Amino acid sequence: MESLAVDYLVIGGGIAGFQAVLSLLPHGPAMLVSKGPLSSGSSYFAQGGLALPWGFTESDIESHVQDTILAGAGLCDPDAVRTIVSGGEEAFESLLRYGVPFDRDKNGQFRTTREAAHARPRIVHAGGDRTGAIILKSLADAAFRQPHFRFLSPYQLYQFRKDSEGNIQGAYFLGERDSDLLEIRAKAVILATGGAGSLFLRTTNPRFQRGDGVSVAYRAGCEIERMAYYQFHPTVLDLPGTQPFLLTEAMRGEGAYLLDSKGDRFMFKYHPEGELAPRDVVARALWIELTSDKQQQITLSVGHLPKGFVRKRFPQVYGHLKELGIDLETTPVPVRPAAHFQMGGIRTDLDGRTGIKGLWAIGEVASVRVHGANRLASNSLLEALVMGRRIVESVVSESSEHFPPKTSTTDGKKIEEMILPEFSGEESWSALKTMLWESAGIVRTIRRVRQGLDWVEENLAGTKGPVHGSRFAYANGLLASKLILQDILTSPVTGANCVLFGPEAGIVESERS
Ligand SMILES: Cc1cc2nc3c(=O)[nH]c(=O)nc-3n(C[C@H](O)[C@H](O)[C@H](O)COP(=O)(O)OP(=O)(O)OC[C@H]3O[C@@H](n4cnc5c(N)ncnc54)[C@H](O)[C@@H]3O)c2cc1C
Structure with missing residues (x-):
């Protein structure tokens, strides 16, 4: 078996993983191992944007905190919410330093959008609806410029390497062939393998997101919580013979309507905010409409918005539909809910500690109880970025306590x-x-x-x-x-x-x- 050693081992190459690597690299060599390319995680596909307490005053923070708690149906941990939201300004400034080209208006001011259940516009975006890919590429470029960074892919996490006292000191990975087992010894392991949306028949997630992280962590003895709280996104393309494709909530934020088969808006029957009701309310409303009448078809319509606006503001969505022969600006698009986001996962504290020495977890694989039972739109990129920065202090100070590595219980085994x-x-x-x-x-x-x-x-x-x-x-x-x-x-x-x-x-x- 091939064996490597590094100070910090990050597993998962989404926004959480790359942000963690960049935070840790000043403290020692870091390696990122991923099951697939940058597009294997959900980060790459994030369209709507990054929610921030825009304005960054105390009252802006408070408003963002309250919206998050309200959307979370009373199950958010208020301390976690405040911590993540308060970390938004530093996370945003650091992205600007990495060169993320957030969209600006003609006066050079950052553009902000409102999404469902946000009291005000506070979502920044890049490339219109390519926010995730643009942030991820900027972070990855910055990591690849560092001399002590190494990226290994495709390797899937097999199990953690534990010492005789149960501390985690690295991990084993499977390569492309079954016989390729790789051992990586490390002072600290940061798990950032994302969610499990692709375990559901209809999903917005890439096929790699199938709950590997929680499963391996559960076998290692981590506490897994709140897995019941899976979020379903209401507006996912529903065309026979095509893959489900997300039509971002930011479209409704910019004024798109949901229409029933008669061409009528129906969301006000369900919530005073209509199309901008919390995501779970909209998903449930669609389910009720679609199942109570089998002939019913729900469409997302932007025909009433100024010509050319949608093409410019949502180039990815517009281009995808164009390839399918649909002109989004003139044709309402059929939508149906799909599994989208894992609110629960590996229980951690606010510094990403999992309860097992040597192992931290961040991003969608982790449960820091910020999203409650229903994540507020665009809060997950915020969480991934803030947690990817917050872990540093505890990782650097605590990982040396149990290093150099003791003999592992799996040493010498095939x-x-x-x-x-x-x-x-x-x-x-x-x-x-x-x-x-x-x-x-x-x-x-x-x-x-x-x-x-x-x-x-x-x-x-x-x-x-x-x-x-x-x-x-x-x-x-x-x-x-x-x-x-x-x-x-x-x-x-x-x-x-x-x-x-x-x-x-x-x-x-x-x-x-
Ligand atoms: C279509 C879509 C649109 C979205 N839009 C937004 C948005 O606008 N705003 C927002 O805030 N959130 C959005 N989200 C949610 C958000 O993108 C994710 O929650 C977030 O990006 C998760 O980041 P992550 O780094 O934790 O995981 P991911 O980005 O999912 O990355 C996981 C990584 O782990 C790797 N991996 C998985 N299993 C293994 C394994 N066994 N071994 C090794 N590596 C493994 C994968 O290859 C991947 O590199 C969207 C999600 C989707 C699917």
Whole structure:
């Protein structure tokens, strides 16, 4: 087995991972290992932008904090919200230093947009609707310019390397061939592997996002929480024969309408803010409209906006639809909700500590309890950037406590000798995704959740022996699904996050036990 050593090992090449690398590089050599290219994470596809307490005064911060808490349906940790929002100004300034070309108006002032459930315009964006890719490339370029940075891909996390006291001191990775096992010894490991949206049948996430991080961390003994709170984005392209494609909420922020089959706006039936209601309210409204009448089609329409505006403001969305033969400016586009964002994950404190020495977690894989049961639009890039900076102090000061590395419990072992998960069933991603969509989708009933869990249990058969390559990814997918389903049975019931245990789903609270 090949073995490498580095001070800081970051796993995951999204905005959280690259921000962490850049923060740590001044303190020692850092390596970033990723399962795929820059476009393998959700960061690359972020369209709407980056939410900031724009103006950066105390009252601007307070307003952003309140909007986040309100959208989160009472399940946000107010300290976490205040910490993340307050870190926005420094994060933004550091992005400007890395050269991120945020969009400006003709007077040179930064443009800000309003999105759903934001009381005021505070979302900055770049390249119109290419914010994520532009930020990510700027961070990656800055990292690649550093002499002590190394990037390894494609390698998927296999398991953590633990010493005899249980401290994490590196990790093992699988390469492209099953026999390629790579050991990386490190003072500290920062996990930034993103969410699990691609475990659901309909999703906005790239296919790599299948809950690997939470699964490996769970096996290592990390506490996983709030996996029930999965966010569904309401406006995802719904055209037969095409992949789901996000139509950013910023379009509604700029005035786009949601129309029913008759061409009428219907969102005011559900919320006084209409199309700008919190994301979960809009997703649930679409679900109700679409399922109560099978003939119903919901479209997103921008035809009433000034000609040329949408093409310029949302070039990525406009271009994508053009390739499909649709002129967005004249044709309403059919939309339907899809799985989008993991609010829960590996429980951490506000410095990203996981509870296991040597391991930190940040970004979508982590649960720092900032998003509650429903993330406020454009707050996740903010979280990834702020946490990628905040971890530095604790990582640098605490990682040396258990270094140089002691002998690992896995030292000298071959891959076959490592205890890894096995599953007995056939590998079928489409069966898994269909099961999760039906049992943990927008509407959940106890019966469906239990059926889903039974299905997962049948396929997961304990920890029997080594699994490699794609079967390993599948075992992770099963475990992450199980964590989502189990959490639904025990999490507080909330209208947010589209969890409908109430009369609307024909299920009463007492049936949960
Ligand atoms: C279409 C879309 C639009 C969005 N728009 C916005 C927006 O406008 N504003 C906003 O705030 N948020 C938005 N989000 C959410 C936001 O993009 C993500 O929450 C955020 O970018 C997550 O960043 P991350 O660095 O934690 O993870 P990611 O960017 O998802 O990166 C994860 C990385 O981990 C790697 N990885 C995964 N598994 C493994 C493994 N087993 N081993 C090694 N590496 C692994 C992947 O290859 C990838 O490099 C959007 C999401 C999507 C999908």
